[in-house]
């Protein structure tokens with residue numbers, strides 16, 4: 043690796059870091075064998091964490107940060123004055139293999155600014171994946187960003203080699219998209235999601251490989267006026283209609299070379315965090331978008347407490363819940379109890395009548411849960427309905443408190 | 446009282462042997478002293494335990510838990526496991542589901558700690574490249590795990606780096622893989638100067654610094670997942686303090702910086718040119734098709750369509766066959782010859798028609814020397830659909846004759862089933878190629894007389910196609926689609 047390549051790496055990693063998706067999960071178990079290199083484990087591995095608390099799992103880079111588009115929220119838009127660079131297909135392959143062999147990464151996350159044409163760009167991305175897989179027997183993880191403006195056949199080829207495809211929606215509403223990303227077209231993006239979704243389902247049924255870890259997308263929050271409600275409604279549609287695996291939320295972050303069209307303000311990190319929690323409730327806890335939104339005010343989530351607690355505080359008549367008899371659905375709604383803890387409770391109570399100390403062994407969120415739970419030796423009494431319950435439960439704010 | 450001496454580290458074999466003996470004698474957990482790593486007692490293993498006691502049968506999750514927990518550093522681990530096994534064998538077979546039980550809970554914590562340690566070693570171990578004098582690349586790593594997990598991590602590294610030669614050194618044991626076999630070695634000392642001259646190590650650090658977003662600095666979250674104790678062996682971690690220190694100033698600078706006017710020249714022309722990306726001629730499209738990889742596996746090459754642009758009739762088959770695959774031209778195999786004959790009989794000159802296939806690659810299974818045709822799946826057909834539609838948009842035929850269900854599916858996006866309940870899926874799963882009716886019509890399964898009839902029907906269909914009619918009176922397996930640009934999507938009509 044020479045100095046020039048190091049410089050490019052720096053530029054093109056810097057340019058890619060605003061994409062929140064880094065997961066290397068969801069791929070089927072696979073190994074490269076004696077002639078190839080690498081493996082996928084299913085759950086994915088974070089090989090490092092940067093001081094922003096984010097996981098480094100894939101080599102996340104752009105093929106190039108030259109771009110013909112002019113999306114206001116993006117550091118690589120054509121009107122920005124950032125330093126530009128461009129990798130060759132071969133350079134990306136070399137970097138990926140070099141870092142992989144040193145056990146620094148699970149694989150590659152490759153995106154790109156749009157150069158020459160969407161088709162040309164998409165083809166280069168596809169060629170990187172193809173070279174890794176076909177010429178080097180690379181069995182690690184590959185996440186390719188799809189260029190929605192590219193021809194369908196290219197996207198179909200990309201799916202042959204990638205573990206995951208993603209297309210960023212970036213902004214929840216078509217109107218914002220038109221305003222901030224003039225060359226992009228919300229309808230076209232969704233059409234491609236539909237196409238990819240269909241191919242993934244068919245391939246699964248026919249037991250073929252096509253983007254086996256599904257597709258994902260990202261939405262930027264805080265750059266436009268979209269409410270949390272409208273963001274979550276969009277996510278809900280994406281999950282249901284296009285079978286997306288994940289929607290990532292990326293708090294709009296001040297960027298060097300910011301466009302004057304956008305607010306230069308510190309990122310609403312807590313908002314992003316609350317959206318992830320809400321997304322979780324949507325997918326694994328049986329909540330609807332309306333229920334989640336009703337926990338906040340005016341379509342915005344409560345930034346001070348997590349959305350499950352917010353919902354519970356507004357629906358106190360449904361509590362307390364008996365840990366020894368309530369059904370799983372209702373236990374999932376108890377603040378402080380995660381899905382894993384609930385499953386353990388359901389299993390454990392077949393053997394014994396649970397007391398509070400038993401619950402404490404099963405869940406780390408008991409402090410919060412006790413106001414909403416009845417156990418063999420515990421009843422919250424009037425606690426559930428106390429006006430100051432919220433104050434009592436809110437701990438000093440902690441980043442990424444999981445519930 | 447029984448005394449069991451086990452080796453230092455994770456002595457799974459020793460524990461298993463002892464456990465078998467203890468179970469065979471019915472020794473209660475309270476009557477055993479487990480001693481680990483001490484100088485072996487004068488008499489070696491407890492001589493009172495039978496050496497060849499039979500295996501103990503345990504539920505699978507219990508076995509898995511034991512394998513993990515023996516790796517833990519906790520000196521009580523063996524005693525705890527013995528208590529677990531004792532209770533399981535006394536009737537509490539699904540005891541592990543009893544998550545609130547204090548013993549189960551304690552063991553679950555040990556299990557979790559070991560799993561976390563395994564995971565962190567998979568994640569944070571870094572290999573350094575060492576070039577041998579003869580030029581072979583070798584990889585060496587130094588890691589300090591919390592528990593006795595070195596052997597337990599071996600399958601992961603062997604699987605992932607099977608094709609490399611590598612060595613993992615730790616204070617509690619080492620592993621060496623030579624691309625064929627694994628050697629487990631003794632504890633090692635930290636080697637000196639591992640990352641000397643490794644540009645990739647330098648590149649990795651640069652990458653790590655660049656992928657960090659100073660506007661989101663959150664060292665607490667970082668340390669929760671990557672505690673300080675790992676930093677010493679992570680080359681990139683050296684940069685962490687400076688990254689955190691400089692973050693606020695970097696963000697402030699970004700916020701204060703006035704949005705600058707773009708320096709670059711107006712790229713309108715390039716932006717306009719960008720829209721012209723689709724192939725504009727058939728030849729260009731064919732170049733793309735030829736260069737692309739098969740979406741169904743196996744083929745030698747893609748087989749593009751053949752015939753004049755502007756042909757009145759386009760004939761779409763399922764996919765190239767064995768011979769087509771070798772020659773790279775459509776309809777040259779036995780079935781193709783049959784089609785040529787049928788066309789002739791119907792008064793259509795082969796060279797005047799446009800011949801192509803719904804799927805451009807041959808799909809087969811190898812049976813000895815023979816390659817047996819396999820029908821493409823509906824999903825595979827759809828992968829190729831865009832090319833087919835594009836192709837027809839250049840040829841602009843008046844009529845498209847689809848041979849079999851696959852072609853019909855490709856063109857209409859719907860599957861078409863023949864009236865007699867036979868799925869009309871054409872070409873190659875038919876009988877012997879010499880028999881006339883094996884070609885385009887659908888009827889491999891029909892008796893010989895039926896085949897002849899089918900062939901006659903097919904010729905009649907083609908004749909009707911030549912005469913420009915398509916509606917009514919067609920047989921099940923030949924579809925005709927009036928082709929127009931407007932109908933190039935799902936709105937087509939099949940007969």
Ligand code: SF4
Pocket residue numbers: 109110111112113116117118119120154155156223
């Ligand atoms: S297309 Fe838009 S979001 Fe993507 S790199 Fe170009 S400017 Fe950025």
